[in-house]
């Protein structure tokens with residue numbers, strides 16, 4: 001039988017009419033092989049004769065559009081899902097359960113951030129490891145190791161004996177990664193594990209991945225962050241519709257080749273489809289006056305204009321996520337309330353989520369598990385839930401126009417290209433990226449005036465992201481406004497009309513027009529100012545030095561304030577290849 005790599009070559013570009021660009025195959029040994037695997041869920045063929053081959057000592061990316069089968073592949077290699085047919089061999093084992101996989105030296109970090117909120121950090125780190133070496137490890141040693149691990153990964157001091165529940169999503173993500181690393185795996189599988197991490201954190205994760213690879217382990221990554229995977233991967237396997245369609249070696253891993261294989265089209269799709277528009281309106285639609293996100297942070301005077309796409313950036317834990325949740329009425333600020341323009345042209349305060357939705361503000365969370373999906377409900381109910389509620393209020397259930405709701409559902413699902421089976425299936429039957437699209441569709445369906453999106457593109461594939469930017473740009477052009485927080489600063493370029501950068505719980509700098517460049521934003525994130533508004537009282541006196549007033553949550557102190565070692569002082573070559 002042909003090896004999986006050779007089989008992949010039969011689906012290579014050039015073999016099929018009009019398919020993707022050429023890629024030379026490299027044939028490394030197959031320490032991990034998946035051969036002709038099929039896995040179905042009802043009528044959905046998640047894996048449809050999929051082949052995959054990777055070796056110890058390499059970082060291998062698994063790439064493809066939302067719903068193409070990447071997580072299912074990760075799960076069959078981790079013993080989470082049995083295959084319908086075909087063969088899985090991971091370092092000589094065919095794992096039959098996650099427990100079995102752990103014993104074979106396979107550690108997996110799944111897409112959903114799986115932590116027990118009520119348990120401590122240390123308990124979460126050692127969760128499920130009790131049959132391994134850790135069984136005999138005294139608690140004191142576990143705490144010490146947990147402190148070292150979390151300090152190294154998250155670059156913050158964390159009270160590892162405190163509960164996980166209140167920690168930010170990024171720290172929870174680190175806990176899941178730390179849990180896998182503590183197993184010293186032979187094979188580490190990371191399924192969208194950098195999705196909740198900012199740029200600085202991603203570099204630390206990359207350093208860990210390289211360390212593991214250099215020690216002889218295999219690191220398999222699933223990610224939609226194309227720029228990142230180009231830098232980190234030694235090889236990449238591309239999936240489409242549950243099948244492997246090509247393997248790229250290091251030099252061939254380019255955006256063009258990846259997109260060509262992902263879409264099956266020879267010409268590279270035009271990704272930056274949104275063009276940032278000049279804001280023509282000067283009407284303020286939302287504002288804050290002397291609002292303090294945290295008790296000790298500087299007050300924020302902020303105004304959002306009609307027609308704006310406002311980007312919000314910052315390193316993890318600098319208050320930007322707290323700020324957008326305050327604007328959306330999801331949480332309260334330490335001092336002050338946001339105000340939103342009313343139909344009568346006055347302003348009203350947003351005290352809670354109800355105030356926000358009543359006054360035309362819709363919110364999309366990037367933490368879909370905690371703040372987004374209703375796991376026991378259908379895809380249909382999840383998308384239309386807020387409308388449902390709105391229309392049912394006042395006992396008027398009988399007059400709901402169900403057919404118009406259905407039309408809204410169809411419209412959103414089609415334009416966001418949600419890959420799904422029956423609309424009555426549970427939302428959890430969708431792939432992660434498709435669940436996220438449903439949440440975005442839900443926010444649009446409310447027909448808001450202001451959309452507040454908190455890292456909405458987490459887990460969304462590159463084509464769908466481009467579509468999202470287009471929809472949001474069109475939305476703003478209709479005189480609406482968008483607030484878009486992203487942990488991926490490349491997202492703002494060509495899309496946002498203005499970007500504000502947070503540090504220490506307050507707006508540190510701001511950029512508009514041509515100044516919206518990754519290097520500028522990055523410098524501001526690390527405490528150097530380059531933006532339009534250069535003189536701010538709350539800025540650190542010396543560039544690169546930590547500003548005063550650092551914040552602690554559960555003993556957590558925001559991380560390094562200086563520029564990362566891989567970024568040049570002029571901030572121009574930050575896209576280089578750190579640590580290579």
Ligand SMILES: Nc1ncnc2c1ncn2[C@@H]1O[C@H](COP(=O)(O)OP(=O)(O)OP(=O)(O)O)[C@@H](O)[C@H]1O
Pocket residue numbers: 041044045046064065066067068069070071072073111419420428429430431432433434459461
């Ligand atoms: N438990 C399940 N029940 C029903 N369908 C499922 C289940 N798990 C996955 N699927 C379906 O299988 C297909 C592949 O899903 P998978 O999660 O592997 O995709 P993915 O490539 O990881 O997508 P994403 O990039 O969005 O995470 C999708 O159509 C998904 O809806």
